[in-house]
Amino acid sequence: AQSVTQLGSHVSVSEGALVLLRCNYSSSVPPYLFWYVQYPNQGLQLLLKYTSAATLVKGINGFEAEFKKSETSFHLTKPSAHMSDAAEYFCAVSDTGAGSYQLTFGKGTKLSVIP
Amino acid sequence: DADVTQTPRNRITKTGKRIMLECSQTKGHDRMYWYRQDPGLGLRLIYYSFDVKDINKGEISDGYSVSRQAQAKFSLSLESAIPNQTALYFCATSDRLAGQETQYFGPGTRLLVL
Numbered sequence: 001a002q003s004v005t006q007l008g009s010h011v012s013v014s015e016g017a018l019v020l021l022r023c024n025y026s027s028s029v030p031p032y033l034f035w036y037v038q039y040p041n042q043g044l045q046l047l048l049k050y051t052s053a054a055t056l057v058k059g060i061n062g063f064e065a066e067f068k069k070s071e072t073s074f075h076l077t078k079p080s081a082h083m084s085d086a087a088e089y090f091c092a093v094s095d096t097g098a099g100s101y102q103l104t105f106g107k108g109t110k111l112s113v114i115p
Numbered sequence: 116d117a118d119v120t121q122t123p124r125n126r127i128t129k130t131g132k133r134i135m136l137e138c139s140q141t142k143g144h145d146r147m148y149w150y151r152q153d154p155g156l157g158l159r160l161i162y163y164s165f166d167v168k169d170i171n172k173g174e175i176s177d178g179y180s181v182s183r184q185a186q187a188k189f190s191l192s193l194e195s196a197i198p199n200q201t202a203l204y205f206c207a208t209s210d211r212l213a214g215q216e217t218q219y220f221g222p223g224t225r226l227l228v229l
Contacts (some may be wrong), residue, residue: 009155043119043205044158044220052215090157094216102173103218107157 002027002093008104014114019063019078021109023091026072031095033074034103035065039087049088050074061085086113118142119221121206128196131137136191136224138206146209147189148218149173149181151202156204164189196228 007022025031036044037099046061055067059082065076074091091106119140128134138147145166146172150158160173162181170183178200182190193200203225 034217036220043222044207046217046219049217055156102163104218105157105159107155 002031002095002104004091004093004104004106006089006109007089008109009107010110012112012114015082015083019076019081019085019111020074021089021091021111023065023074023076023106024072025074025091025093027093027095029095032064033067034075034092034094035063035074036090036092037061037087038090038108043111044086044090047076081111081113083113083115086111119206119208119219120205121221121224123224124222126226127229129229130197132196134196134226136204136206138189138191138221140206140208140219140221141185142208142210143186144208144210144219145186147183148207148209149179149189149191150205150207151175151200152205152223153202154205161191161204164198166173193226193228194197196226201226201228 003026005024034049035047036045038044047063048057050057050067058064063078065074088108088110090108092103094103121138148163149161152158159175161179162173164170164183167183180192203223205223206221209218
């Protein structure tokens with residue numbers, strides 16, 4: 001069984017400030033991990049994914065995430081927030097063991113960027 | 116054109132009505148999924164299909180049914196809609212490429228059941 005916990009349903013940052021969105025996972029096998037972004041009135045778009053290669057993963061729009069096995073974390077960061085980053089962000093885990101390769105999503109973190 | 120399309124984009128219906136949400140994809144993927152999104156709950160899996168003859172229930176399949184008419188088409192039906200099925204519904208597709216499961220999402224269907 002696998003699960004994802006996103007700490008903080010709402011995060012507000014000032015424009016130009018660091019963005020840090022937290023994600024912790026639970027998985028009985030080595031996981032694949034994903035961050036998706038949902039802009040208002042749109043579907044989910046893949047930001048980045050970890051698939052057991054480099055632990056620091058770079059994604060689109062200047063975002064990156066670091067896989068830390070000891071902390072079971074996959075936090076999403078961006079050095080400098082832009083107004084266009086305001087959206088909802090979802091962390092997800094995929095079970096790579098024998099089975100269905102389903103994605104389990106966290107409940108999401110809504111990011112607000114203050115001018 | 117979008118790789119994953121959903122129709123309709125918005126739908127209002129009444130309790131007890133049967134409705135169908137449709138999903139089509141041009142990505143050539145074998146796997147297709149239906150999720151619902153509710154505020155504060157994230158996305159929850161309703162049904163998934165790994166090919167035309169392989170359909171499986173997800174976390175919250177009660178009250179829903181699906182049909183995989185072709186590799187590219189996967190429909191979700193609510194046989195008798197109820198108000199707590201009001202939600203945003205997403206279709207997704209994936210292709211297990213080199214052991215990496217990445218899902219691609221459609222734009223969503225916003226359903227309101229009165």
